[in-house]
Amino acid sequence: MKTYDYHHLNHVKEQQSSKKTMWITLILTLFFTIVEVIGGLLSHSLALLSDSAHMISDVLALGLSMTAIYMATRNPDGKYTFGFLRFEIIASFLNGLALAVIATGIFIEGIKRMVNPREVDLQLMLTIASIGLVVNIVLTIVLSRSTKKEENLNIKSALWHFIGDLISSVGIIVSAILIHFTGLYILDPLISMIIGVIIFSGGAKIIRESYLILMESVPDKYDLDSIRHDIGMVEGVEDVHEMHLWTVTSGHYSLTGHVFIRKDIEPFYVTLTISNVLKEKYGIEHSTIQIENPAIHDHGEYGKQFLLHQA
Structure with a gap:
């Protein structure tokens, strides 16, 4: 089938x-x-x-x-x-x-x-x-x-x-x-x-x-730290990591990233807002954002600081 x-x-x-x-x-x-x-x-x-x-x-x-x-x-x-x-x-x-x-x-x-x-x-x-x-x-x-x-x-x-x-x-x-x-x-x-x-x-x-x-390097026109900062400014986002930004072909860009969010925030709202920021400010129309919880997704010592913050 x-x-x-x-x-x-x-x-x-x-x-x-x-x-x-x-x-x-x-x-x-x-x-x-x-x-x-x-x-x-x-x-x-x-x-x-x-x-x-x-x-x-x-x-x-x-x-x-x-x-x-x-x-x-x-x-x-x-x-x-x-x-x-x-x-x-x-x-x-x-x-x-x-x-x-x-x-x-x-x-x-x-x-x-x-x-x-x-x-x-x-x-x-x-x-x-x-x-x-x-x-x-x-x-x-x-x-x-x-x-x-x-x-x-x-x-x-x-x-x-x-x-x-x-x-x-x-x-x-x-x-x-x-x-x-x-x-x-x-x-x-x-x-x-x-x-x-x-x-x-x-x-x-x-x-x-x-x-x-x-080699899927970050395109010269983009500053990955600036994009990370703007995603981090979205309401409910506590951390942005595992980011990848590359060019598929001329004029076609893709971005993936993982984010920790507050427990009281709606995950679908976060992904929608991030996608809109990437599209409107940077012209990146193809993005994949993964919502993570440090209590479920093991991030070692890196994730523990966010567990303590949420406690």
Whole structure:
């Protein structure tokens, strides 16, 4: 017999704006990736090839992000009681890792090219980079606007990808101009190494954000001591302990806690009041508060002080 579980908070994210943004971004990125790979091979420019490698990672990252957005729309079941919201964070972590790996590869290849510089086709290099600059400006604006409409770490990771691409395009253009006037082909790998460092920093930021969520750390926006204090101010609450606050996915937070209350207070009143405080003041809609009695629930020496107080 199948059992049905009631969820007062729907563990599903309908992200229409994010879906539309991702589809536009994916199509434009795939088109320009093909153009840049061909251009990089024909011009022998490491800066272009390194950027095309980054663009390939963008396509894969966007595909993973699209999967995460659609997974987030699936309802919870008996096994996945939070639904598939966490997949967004897993995808972001993998995207950040991909950025870091690709940046490292670009840096290593840059060192090799500095030792053995190669002549590049400046006109082709400059043409492709200019097209890339336009494409990346458009995509960066589109993604930036989307982050303001819906909170989504995947969109943020994609935005970092394209900020890196935008800087890459500027770097390649500058590199081509400088090579034209100086004849120093070593500038091509040097620019690519600088691009690699910028890409790595963006990847590291995404890795850190997603890692903290996967480790179920307290979100940066919250002060656990302040929340504990506000719960303790609820009438009838004598102590707050065993508190946990974590991010399920971007914009979805959960909190659990145990409280000792006075004997003369109605437990249902306490839980309702605490839930309202968390929702109205902190925006935490999913909370689980356990009412405890130190005379029944063993808390060792910690609980004895409250027994003496009630006596």
